[in-house]
Amino acid sequence: MLEERYHHGDLRQALLAIAKQQLTSQGFETLSLRAISREAGVSHAAAYRHFPNKEALVAALACAGFEQLKAFVEAEVMQHSADPREQFFQCGIAYVQFALHNAPLFRVMFGVSGVDRLHYPATHAAAQASFGVLVGTIQRGQAAGLIGAGELRQLAFTAWAAVHGLATLALQDQITSQQGAIDSERLVRNSAKLLWNGLKYGQT
Amino acid sequence: MLEERYHHGDLRQALLAIAKQQLTSQGFETLSLRAISREAGVSHAAAYRHFPNKEALVAALACAGFEQLKAFVEAEVMQHSADPREQFFQCGIAYVQFALHNAPLFRVMFGVSGVDRLHYPATHAAAQASFGVLVGTIQRGQAAGLIGAGELRQLAFTAWAAVHGLATLALQDQITSQQGAIDSERLVRNSAKLLWNGLKYGQT
DNA sequence: CCTCTATGTTGACAGTGGTAACATTGCTGA
DNA sequence: TCAGCAATGTTACCACTGTCAACATAGAGG
Numbered sequence: 001m002l003e004e005r006y007h008h009g010d011l012r013q014a015l016l017a018i019a020k021q022q023l024t025s026q027g028f029e030t031l032s033l034r035a036i037s038r039e040a041g042v043s044h045a046a047a048y049r050h051f052p053n054k055e056a057l058v059a060a061l062a063c064a065g066f067e068q069l070k071a072f073v074e075a076e077v078m079q080h081s082a083d084p085r086e087q088f089f090q091c092g093i094a095y096v097q098f099a100l101h102n103a104p105l106f107r108v109m110f111g112v113s114g115v116d117r118l119h120y121p122a123t124h125a126a127a128q129a130s131f132g133v134l135v136g137t138i139q140r141g142q143a144a145g146l147i148g149a150g151e152l153r154q155l156a157f158t159a160w161a162a163v164h165g166l167a168t169l170a171l172q173d174q175i176t177s178q179q180g181a182i183d184s185e186r187l188v189r190n191s192a193k194l195l196w197n198g199l200k201y202g203q204t
Numbered sequence: 205m206l207e208e209r210y211h212h213g214d215l216r217q218a219l220l221a222i223a224k225q226q227l228t229s230q231g232f233e234t235l236s237l238r239a240i241s242r243e244a245g246v247s248h249a250a251a252y253r254h255f256p257n258k259e260a261l262v263a264a265l266a267c268a269g270f271e272q273l274k275a276f277v278e279a280e281v282m283q284h285s286a287d288p289r290e291q292f293f294q295c296g297i298a299y300v301q302f303a304l305h306n307a308p309l310f311r312v313m314f315g316v317s318g319v320d321r322l323h324y325p326a327t328h329a330a331a332q333a334s335f336g337v338l339v340g341t342i343q344r345g346q347a348a349g350l351i352g353a354g355e356l357r358q359l360a361f362t363a364w365a366a367v368h369g370l371a372t373l374a375l376q377d378q379i380t381s382q383q384g385a386i387d388s389e390r391l392v393r394n395s396a397k398l399l400w401n402g403l404k405y406g407q408t
Numbered sequence: 409c410c411t412c413t414a415t416g417t418t419g420a421c422a423g424t425g426g427t428a429a430c431a432t433t434g435c436t437g438a
Numbered sequence: 439t440c441a442g443c444a445a446t447g448t449t450a451c452c453a454c455t456g457t458c459a460a461c462a463t464a465g466a467g468g
Binding site: 005033035044 | 454455456457458464
């Protein structure tokens with residue numbers, strides 16, 4: 001039984017967990033340090049012992065989001081370890097699915113909050129790491145001779161941008177399929193096929 | 205000579221103009237109705253005679269942004285009226301350039317504010333209209349026999365997403381070219397070539 | 409046991425979006 | 439012409455927010 005202690009134990013983690021929960025349930029706009037602290041059963045200023053300000057808390061949230069994204073995409077990709085082309089597709093499909101299923105978190109990760117990620121090295125590193133999954137996938141495609149040469153990171157960046165664009169536009173209801181729901185898999189496959197063809201025929 | 209009148213004349217437009225100015229100079233996060241009203245020389249509640257709430261003001265800002273974007277892209281495209289392929293490229297280049305040169309506005313247009321665009325018909329319409337420029341460009345490419353068939357809007361959407369992804373990632377300093385500055389033209393051309401090839405060889 | 413540091417609390421401050429009650433203006437129709 | 443009405447601004451207030459300084463408590467190490 002948890003008694004009321006003066007010292008919480010691991011308030012930092014608790015705050016992050018509650019923040020993530022409130023983020024997903026109420027969106028970013030109404031996210032408030034005070035509400036989070038309240039929910040944690042702690043005074044409104046306690047958070048400042050663990051985060052210099054709200055922005056830092058949000059940056060930490062984004063950091064965790066990138067780690068989650070990386071893990072998710074990696075897992076999906078691994079299910080198709082035999083076929084580099086399918087791996088490439090799965091990368092994108094997983095990315096968009098993650099965005100749609102974790103919309104508020106995804107928005108926080110990508111600038112809703114106006115956080116300059118370069119000011120938060122951990123968050124930036126996590127973002128780069130998640131990007132690395134895509135780079136690796138393309139690299140395997142090249143190794144297998146299925147993709148023409150080209151500057152690796154540039155290719156990866158192009159692919160990333162394409163998929164990222166799909167995800168963000170989809171999140172905005174900018175795309176509304178006739179059936180109402182968004183078929184993210186079909187969406188990505190269409191886009192990925194184009195890119196894959198382009199890659200195959202070299203980028204001249 | 206402007207005397208101090210009780211009635212402003214066109215407060216709505218004045219507020220929007222000041223808002224846009226403060227947005228570009230200070231970013232979205234610190235944008236405040238009160239500061240805007242102050243700058244307009246009007247009380248902080250006056251704005252509520254013209255906008256039901258802050259979100260509506262922001263939506264109007266986004267609406268104007270889309271109109272500006274459309275005009276800009278259209279103008280750039282028209283400079284290459286002879287060559288559909290180059291028109292396609294210019295579409296993307298102009299899009300990214302607009303994003304980079306109007307970063308805060310662009311972020312407002314695309315969801316920084318968490319505004320559900322469907323609740324603001326005018327804004328939504330303006331967004332669709334700007335999308336229409338790209339659709340038209342691809343259409344001309346098809347008419348000229350330079351692009352394979354395919355569902356028009358789907359193709360356009362794919363291309364839009366690709367370019368939009370480039371723009372948003374670039375805005376986040378997610379991309380940092382070795383030289384420091386972002387060469388948006390090279391960036392887009394790389395991506396657009398891939399897509400164009402993919403389009404040419406059909407989407408199978 | 410005593411002190412130092414990490415952690416949490418209280419109370420304040422300025423600033424925000426939003427609303428209600430009141431003031432002023434200028435158009436409209438008798 | 440002018441009374442009245444709708445549009446537009448103002449003032450005063452509310453609840454809420456992020457942040458800070460001053461204080462309180464707890465636990466770890468000498």
